[in-house]
Amino acid sequence: MIDELARLPDPAAAHDELRRRGPHRTPDGRWVVAGAADVTAVLGSPAARIGFATDPARPVTAWQARMARFTDGAEHAPRRAAVQRLLAGLDPAALRADAAAATTARIAGVAELDAVVLGRQVPVAVLAAALGVGDPGAAVAAVAELAAALAPRLDAAPPPADAAVAALRDPLAHLPGDPAAAMGLLFQSYDATAALIGAAAARLDGGPVDVDRLVATVLRADGPVQLTTRVAGTGLAVGGRAVPAGDRVVVVLAAAGTDPADPARRSFAFGAGPHACPGAREAVAIAAGVLDALVAAGAAATGAVAAHEPRLNLRVPVGATLRLSAAPSGSPRPAG
């Protein structure tokens, strides 16, 4: 069940079941934690490691190893601080306005569009422009390839992405510190923000919407990042049981975020512990900006989301198609 979770039409029943079982092991030996308390404990434990190793046959993994998301222990803190320094220079209100303006420009004259396609273009373009990248469109193309390499779909082989890294390195060179920090920031923003935009857009019906509330609802009920994984270091315990070093642990964020036993009703949509998403404010602002523009254009979903991309952790809708009532009639063209 755990490997299909992100693709289930309605994962809520699976979340309930995983929490009810408590920490347990899959037949292939992975540990699964889904309750809010257990998820908090695992993600907060220094013995829960990312455990990333570079692959000499894939040079892009040497860049990946320099990104905060894939770094452990003493190496993680400075890499995360570098990302936080970049984010500190960004203003969420401006990002929201920029995302709305970029969306409005892209949907001008469009009658029908795929919200996930839009969600993969606008956030990275807005962030890249805010970071001072001269050609945000080129950055989007490079980040798409980087994301395909670092977070591939189950039905696609990861590309080498060496050209993507080369295309991003120079445009990010003016930023302080290791360009891997900005590269990681853009990579992290790519699929997850598109998933949020797609899931939220699929709920639009052409009428007025409280966008902030819609975003919050989707983050809780249709979490873009359903789960994350860790590798046990020495001394990790889940639910009072010792986890042997080297065992894999699946951490079901989306189940923890709907745990009725959590008195604080915390959201885990952006993770928890030292690797919790540092871009949550920016992600929400950009997604809201895109939705602001879609709502203003009278966007309505043409039907229910039929499927989700084949992925282990990200819940990305397929065919989140919108019709825009404010588009001029005549010769409708699909958004590219």
Ligand code: HEM
């Ligand atoms: C809706 C959109 C997003 C969601 C749901 C999301 C969620 C997450 C989650 C769950 C993690 C933790 C992964 C783990 O613990 O294994 C994470 C990490 C991260 N996210 Fe996001 N994210 C989103 C958008 C963004 C954006 C827009 C940015 C940048 C502006 C960003 C930057 C990062 C970075 C750099 C990390 C790694 C942090 C570290 O390891 O210290 N994310 N994100």
